[in-house]
Amino acid sequence: xxxxxxxxxxxxxxxxxxxxxxxxxxxxxxxxxxxxxxxxxxxxxxxxxxxxxxxxxxxxxxxxxxxxxxxxxxxxxxxxxxxxxxxxxxxxxxxxxxxxxxxxxxxxxxxxxxxxxxxxxxxxxxxxxxxxxxxxxxxxxxxxxxxxxxxxxxxxxxxxxxxxxxxxxxxxxxxxxxxxxxxxxxxxxxxxxxxxxxxxxxxxxxxxxxxxxxxxxxxxxxxxxxxxxxxxxxxxxxxxxxxxxxxxxxxxxxxxxxxxxxxxxxxxxxxxxxxxxxxxxxxxxxxxxxxxxxxxxxxxxxxxxxxxxxxxxxxxxx
Numbered sequence: 001x002x003x004x005x006x007x008x009x010x011x012x013x014x015x016x017x018x019x020x021x022x023x024x025x026x027x028x029x030x031x032x033x034x035x036x037x038x039x040x041x042x043x044x045x046x047x048x049x050x051x052x053x054x055x056x057x058x059x060x061x062x063x064x065x066x067x068x069x070x071x072x073x074x075x076x077x078x079x080x081x082x083x084x085x086x087x088x089x090x091x092x093x094x095x096x097x098x099x100x101x102x103x104x105x106x107x108x109x110x111x112x113x114x115x116x117x118x119x120x121x122x123x124x125x126x127x128x129x130x131x132x133x134x135x136x137x138x139x140x141x142x143x144x145x146x147x148x149x150x151x152x153x154x155x156x157x158x159x160x161x162x163x164x165x166x167x168x169x170x171x172x173x174x175x176x177x178x179x180x181x182x183x184x185x186x187x188x189x190x191x192x193x194x195x196x197x198x199x200x201x202x203x204x205x206x207x208x209x210x211x212x213x214x215x216x217x218x219x220x221x222x223x224x225x226x227x228x229x230x231x232x233x234x235x236x237x238x239x240x241x242x243x244x245x246x247x248x249x250x251x252x253x254x255x256x257x258x259x260x261x262x263x264x265x266x267x268x269x270x271x272x273x274x275x276x277x278x279x280x281x282x283x284x285x286x287x288x289x290x291x292x293x294x295x296x297x298x299x300x301x302x303x304x305x306x307x308x309x310x311x312x313x314x315x316x317x318x
Contacts (some may be wrong), residue, residue, distance in 0.1 A: 003068045003070055004061075006099070006101075009060050009297050009298050010294055010298075013178060014178070015055070015174075017182075019237070020137045023105035028055045029055055030098055033052055036049070037138075041296050042070070048108065049116075056173040056174060057115035058107045058110070058113045058116050059109055059115070059170055059173055060109045062107035062158045064166070064168060069098070070304055071096035071097075071305060072095060072096040072097045072098055072304060072306070073305070073307065074101065074294065075306060075309070076101075076308065076310025076312050077102075077291070077308060079102035079104075083309060084166065085164075087100050088164045088166075091309065097166070098166065098167060099166065101168075101170075101171060103170070103171060103291050104170070105167070106157050107156075109143070109172060113172070113239050114142045114146040114239065117138055117141065117145065117240070118135070119173075120238035120239075121135045121303045123237070123238060124137075128253030129246075133249060134246075137243050137245055137246050137249065139147070145240060157205065159275070171291065176238075176290055179287070183205075183259060184234040186201070187202075192229060193224055195225050195227050195257065197276055198279060199218050199256070205289065207286075208281060210313050217282060218280065219279070220280075221278050222272050222276065223276075223317070227277065228255055229257040230255070231254055232257045232258070233250070235258045235259065235261075236260060236281070238273070247274060251274045257279060260278070260281065261283045263280060288315075299316070
């Protein structure tokens with residue numbers, strides 16, 4: 001498969017699983033076009049033109065010729081310099097690795113992670129939070145994340161991949177959209193009677209079952225196992241954690257339980273204050289489900305060898 005085909009499949013998988021409707025995604029793309037068209041010519045070279053066709057700023061080809069043929073992929077949750085060196089060692093041992101595929105963004109995707117965060121406002125609005133309030137909540141949090149990431153060494157792993165002759169791609173929000181939709185369907189179908197039943201149900205998903213055996217499976221961190229979950233909302237996409245104040249708005253809108261990848265201690269304390277239930281499904285294990293769903297689409301489209309590392313456990317649903 002060509003590198004560009006893998007990239008296109010990832011973006012399409014993200015759009016197919018996006019909780020927003022197609023009109024909203026098209027609006028985001030149109031806004032990017034309008035922003036680009038207004039720029040002076042000497043400023044356009046600094047604009048990421050991928051934003052004109054890809055609504056996920058944290059998902060990019062970071063290195064490599066888009067027309068290059070990809071025989072094999074080393075895929076993991078975090079693909080840093082060590083994993084790039086592992087790819088090189090595996091290639092020396094005969095594995096046909098041409099692409100290092102990371103879930104957590106590197107390079108341009110890492111630098112622009114904050115730009116996907118406004119989608120959280122749409123997710124909250126779907127639960128009954130006013131869109132004006134939702135936009136006002138996410139804007140300062142996205143700016144906080146932008147400032148926090150500014151000092152990072154964004155291209156360290158990308159430079160290593162380039163020097164060793166590997167293509168490099170990050171696939172973040174498309175995978176997160178995929179697991180968000182998958183787990184939401186699952187909990188809706190299971191309709192657990194209690195929070196304890198919810199945790200037990202999650203542990204029947206292979207990736208969560210594997211994580212539970214390893215000691216970091218789904219867990220209840222706010223609420224009682226015997227309590228009823230009420231309306232369950234899966235909270236696994238939109239870049240990174242939203243603001244703590246969003247919990248109050250969601251609780252007021254009638255959400256009883258949030259199922260997320262991870263929550264800070266401050267989020268947990270606020271949830272307890274609000275009597276809002278929080279279930280941590282698992283970070284790496286949830287990322288693994290999302291990546292597995294995207295990899296299924298890649299494997300359906302062509303013949304490519306997949307080798308997993310850095311927290312990935314391949315579970316095929318193709």
